[in-house]
Amino acid sequence: MSMKTIRVLVLVCSTRPGALGPAVGKWLTGALEARAGELDVELVPLSLGDLGLSFLDEEEEPSSGIYAHEHTRRWSALVDAADGFLVVTPEYNYGMPATLKNALDHLGREWAWKPMGFVSYGHTSAGTRSVQHAKQVVTTLRLVPLGATLAMRIGDTVQDGQVRPGAAAAETAVGVLEELVRVSHALRPLRERSRPGVQAGPLPGSYLRALTPDDAPEVTVLQRCCWVEEALANESLDIPALHESPERVREWMASWTTTGLWRDGRLLGMVRTRRVDSDWHVGRLAVVPDLRGRGLGRWLLRTAETGVDPDCLRVVVHTGVRSERNIRLYRSEGYLAAPPADDGTVCLTKEMVASLAG
Ligand SMILES: Cc1cc2nc3c(=O)[nH]c(=O)nc-3n(C[C@H](O)[C@H](O)[C@H](O)COP(=O)(O)O)c2cc1C
Incomplete structure (x- = not known):
């Protein structure tokens, strides 16, 4: 499992004065809190009432991503930056509250491929009909x-006006969080692939994205298997x-632009670039051993x-x-080799104007 931090919005849906929702959310x-720390989860509590959303007042459909209003843009940025959601919801007339439906309707792709867990409360139903209602809507997004899921009867939960759900409910809530984290990690490749501007790779389902120092563990594994x-x-x-x-690896990634080719959460290849004076340095060109001979290295070189x-x-x-395979690739792409250096390496260069300008 990836150890990257998971950012979870805890959305409190009820907004009426004196509502139970904020106390349940708290x-x-x-x-x-404790389990979130162990799982590297950042919990971000958020009341839908604080978003300042009006009833959907955007002219363009949310799938366009064109938002005229500042409140929608703010909401979009919050949801976009999240890796999952915990929804604290009451049941209003056997369904989800209109605040939740409205908040969902405002956005489109920002929701995609993120897990949503529910903590509901109500009378005899414990809010379960609200959750069933919400589930059929959220899958569309x-x-x-x-x-x-955690469903709480108000009669069992509120004592002397205080929300006190007890140890069993707390344990169930932790189970919801644990499942959310597993699903969020599993969905990460789908999230990355559907981000705007992500370039498709040469293999079906593969895509290219900039690597960050947080990708250092995967880059380390790729290097060790590729340079044998x-x-x-x-x-x-x-x-x-x-x-x-x-x-x-983390250190050098901070000073190079590194691009990774991914498929289904696996780093298939990479290349790094940076400018040194008037030269464009390209290095660490790597492709996993089982996918060599399919033109991926050449494709990454050209991308660089x-x-x-x-x-x-x-x-x-x-x-x-003596890396004949690499030298053959570079030569076939127009690189000329300098005499070998004393350290057992060879430098190959390609003039820019002649070879790339057209
Ligand atoms: C508009 C409205 C509709 C309600 N409908 C239901 C319902 O369908 N099922 C239920 O168990 N409780 C229902 N209730 C009672 C709520 O469970 C209870 O008032 C709860 O505190 C609402 O959550 P809130 O305080 O966070 O708004 C309803 C309450 C309101 C205000």
Whole structure:
């Protein structure tokens, strides 16, 4: 499981004066706090009443992502930045409250491929009809409702005017959070793939995205499996990519632009670039061993070249002097090799104006 932080909005739906919802929401975040810390979850409590949303007043449909009003843009940014939701909801007339439906209706793609767990409360039904109602609506938005749920009867929950659901309810709430975290991690590849501007990769289902230092664990694994052949070919273990620690990878990722090719949550390949004076340096070109020979390396190399600053004069790559496969690839893409260096590497360059301008 990925260890990236999961940001969960805890949405309190009821807005009427004296509503029970805020107290239920407060109890819930308190009950989840310790486990959230262990699971690397950031809980963000939010009352729908504080969003300042009016009844849907946007001219364009939410699927367009064109929002005229500041309140919608603010709501969009909050939902977009979230990895999942816990909805604290009452049951109004056997259904979800209009505040929740309205908040859902305001947005489109921001909801997609994120888990939604429910904590409901009500009289005999314990709010379960509200949750059933909400579930059939949220699936349309590609939200993924959880099976785990907490439904509380008000009579069992409120004592002397205080919300006191008890240990069993707290345990159930933790179970909802745990399921939410698992589902959120599993859905991450779908979320990433459907983000605006994400470029499709050359294999069906694959996509390209910028890597950040948080991707250092995956990059470390890819490097260690990819540079073994280089070590064998060059009869040397003195290859940084082979033994860099995740911390060291994290460090260099802060000063390079690194692009990763992903499919179904797996990092299939990568390449890094940066400008040095008037040169465009390309390096760490890697493809997982089982997908070699399918043109992915060539595709990543060309992708790295398209990012070049217009006033750079050359693209520069380095490889082992006996890394014949790499050298063949670079030569076939127009790179010329300099004489080998003393450290067992060779530098290959491609003039920009002649080779890339057209
Ligand atoms: C408009 C309205 C409709 C209600 N409908 C239901 C209902 O269908 N089922 C139910 O169990 N309770 C129903 N109730 C009672 C609520 O469960 C109870 O008032 C609860 O405190 C509402 O949550 P809130 O205080 O956070 O608004 C309704 C309450 C209101 C205000």
